[in-house]
Amino acid sequence: MNGAESLVRTLKLGGIDVCFTNPGTSEMHFMAALDRTDALRCVLGLQENVVTGMADGYARMADKPAATLLHLGPGLANGLSNLHNASKAGTGIVNIVGDHATYHLEYNAPLTSDIEGIARPVSDWVRTSPVSEGIAADGAEAIRQANTHPGRIATLILPGDTAWNEGAEPVPAPKPNAPAAPSADKIEGAVKALSSGKPTGIFLKGPTLREPGLTLAGKIAARTGARLYAPTSNARIDRGAGRIAVERVPYVVELAVERLSDLEHMIGIGDAEPVAFFAYPNKPSRILPDGCNVQHLATEEEDGTRALEMLVDALDAHNETPPVAERREPELPAGELTQDTIAAAVSNLLPENAIVVDESVSSGRQLNWQTAGALPHSWLSICGGAIGIGLPLAAGAGIASPDRKIVGLQADGSAMYTVQTLWTMARENIDATIVIYANRAYRILQGEMTAMGVREPGRVAKDMFGLDRPDLDWVSIAKGMGVEGEKVEETESFIDAFQRGLATDGPYVVEAVI
């Protein structure tokens, strides 16, 4: 078998089942190997940021990496910003990037580029396979890297001749290093803080925002009165009625500072502490009050869940019954369509076990508490601030979890970034209801300009923040890519449209004009 086939078989052997792709000429032998082996499900995206964002959404729900197949440097470059998001989310992905045959590079043909250089800023591991006999082993190592806790971006570059020359047998992926448990003295320090009687927070991150981490954290909270926090944006929180509630730190610096203002101890599970999303003149970068003692119980590479277990042990908190979020079913709202009536309707109508993909940006600032009492669901956010992840994340989650309803809460400006995803949703019949908050603006920037100390946007800025002139017509855009939808301008019709979306087995767009 040639190198390409040895790589495809290695991927399959290593537990990879799905390949998100937009292939080109240099990937033809890989495509042929996919044809021969039928080993992976292939999903086409019409631009590579759709491809990489889908791989992220898939891994967040499937709990294992997908592969992407990308066309040389430019194909990788097009997918770079959602790889940035995936990297910040701690998602594992195996990128396969085709390149020219090694002997062709010296001719500097149009598509020649520094692929390793493009890959490096968003990859934890990059390798170019120079010979076909080595590609299977390199692929196995890429899988090991991607599976390393909490998840890594591994980029393997496959020159044409490495693909088409004779390869070795497929190679089983080596076991990733298990995440280290935290040291006993860290546990001791945390116990001391939690027993101090002073206001103490636990800052959860990554996989601890799901079971069994949540229940462990809940027991610690029940035992000690600690408050549970999470970053503003997270790869996945399992939440809603019946689950341990965690407060996400608000985006707006002043609000965040206020919410955490009395904390004297913060125990980090993951190596970060709450920080401002941006720097602003005369505003702090750190959110915690001066003098708050910060300890990190586990870095992101360490086993945060194990750390919580050890803490439960040390606190003898196994028999605690942590309080859980209650079901709150806000009355169905009516009248003018606003962010708040949308939130109330979504919270009321969200189906059990839904996957919410939140790229609502400024329109969703209150969604965290507004949906806290919805039926249990998973909540996926944009983790790296690179807008344009919502639609691909929804599509990828749908590939991983075909039996769960996806609800996309989607800002209009961000949706445009990867609007091509709608076509993949139609093709793959992704069961997603996408609510477009059509405020006809990069509304967030109007607030940010004030936050930056500039009083009012002038003519130029208003023009650059506006998505009006012309208004985007989401129903036509969706129709153009094979997705049904409707536009609504008041709350009752939003509720009807949202319910029609939920009742549809496949993608449905609700353009909510607010």
Place this chain on the structure above:
Amino acid sequence: MNGAESLVRTLKLGGIDVCFTNPGTSEMHFMAALDRTDALRCVLGLQENVVTGMADGYARMADKPAATLLHLGPGLANGLSNLHNASKAGTGIVNIVGDHATYHLEYNAPLTSDIEGIARPVSDWVRTSPVSEGIAADGAEAIRQANTHPGRIATLILPGDTAWNEGAEPVPAPKPNAPAAPSADKIEGAVKALSSGKPTGIFLKGPTLREPGLTLAGKIAARTGARLYAPTSNARIDRGAGRIAVERVPYVVELAVERLSDLEHMIGIGDAEPVAFFAYPNKPSRILPDGCNVQHLATEEEDGTRALEMLVDALDAHNETPPVAERREPELPAGELTQDTIAAAVSNLLPENAIVVDESVSSGRQLNWQTAGALPHSWLSICGGAIGIGLPLAAGAGIASPDRKIVGLQADGSAMYTVQTLWTMARENIDATIVIYANRAYRILQGEMTAMGVREPGRVAKDMFGLDRPDLDWVSIAKGMGVEGEKVEETESFIDAFQRGLATDGPYVVEAVI
């Protein structure tokens, strides 16, 4: 004035008039400075590959660089593949990329990334301005870099505090180094080849594909019988009836080899020789016959036009009258709509002085000779092979040349890559008629798979090459972004639709189903 304003004023002082952008929070002080000074025309793109592609199209027609304003690493990353294209085209661009305030970087907020690392693979020059007093001088140097022959990508990173702290006065951009003239012995070598009586080609590149380079090359050809060639893809060729004709080397390797098979000398103006776009098993990377003597009269950094002048002098060819392309007005075709009937109709109807933006890919393989006798026009191609440049190039060319009609000849798969451009076309009322070759496939890949030695695409490959299931509905997509259009399925209706587009003062999409 603050750093941002000193930079905006420096850009204006340095001859920059237009800023293509999608700004974010870290660029707010730059936006405010644009508001205060009203120095630059700002054009919004709804995704950054639209932004950078427009800057490329603008510079190719305006003969000077535009600025882009991009939002941190991800904003730059989104625009990277059209910067790759621009770099291969020899286009000058000044990228301004916002970053977090310098003191904020240590907190590793979500948008923190290695911006210099992302910029480097597509930039000739990268600098981060650490202090506000230095940003004007750095901006002036960026302009100098962008203006350096034939055009460079300069990327200047502007941390938030560099923008908002007090800056220096604006700085006039230093003069770029003039391109060097070739040495006399190179001229001598070329004269020898051209006087040898053996089949000799001149391989023109870059600015020599416009006046006065074309006429100079034509005189040499008239004097010596040399044949004039150009790469398959070029930043801009001025061509059509009444102009010196240059043969572009075909994309398909076998055809290219055949066309050049009898050459014994090739004189390169620009440091390249004809090479295959991709490597294929058992096909050559070099196109020229073995034993063909290749000389480079001028590298791309040198003054190719001056080299041609020196050659005309040495050959005493000033009084030659080079033959020019004749006007050919093919009869208006009828019947089944095909690539060929579209080409004939376009060649017949193309308005004088039009700008043709060609991203027709496999649908336009014959366009070169099919349109050789059209009224005089400029022809812009995709130079780096990163698809998704056509629509942005058309929009940017329209900003630079509002009095010239733009005709986009556009493959459907490539158009989807930067489909968001249609909205900017509507907003800026770009006078462009866009023909979408709707073959519902990445048709090129079906041929490439065969060329790669794989006989037939199987089920998986066919699926990944197909843009059907569902078909894209370009009229709805365009309407959704405020652009009029129509779908046609036979030649007569194509001609009507194309003429309606030409008669429209603004963007118009013709979905040509072939």
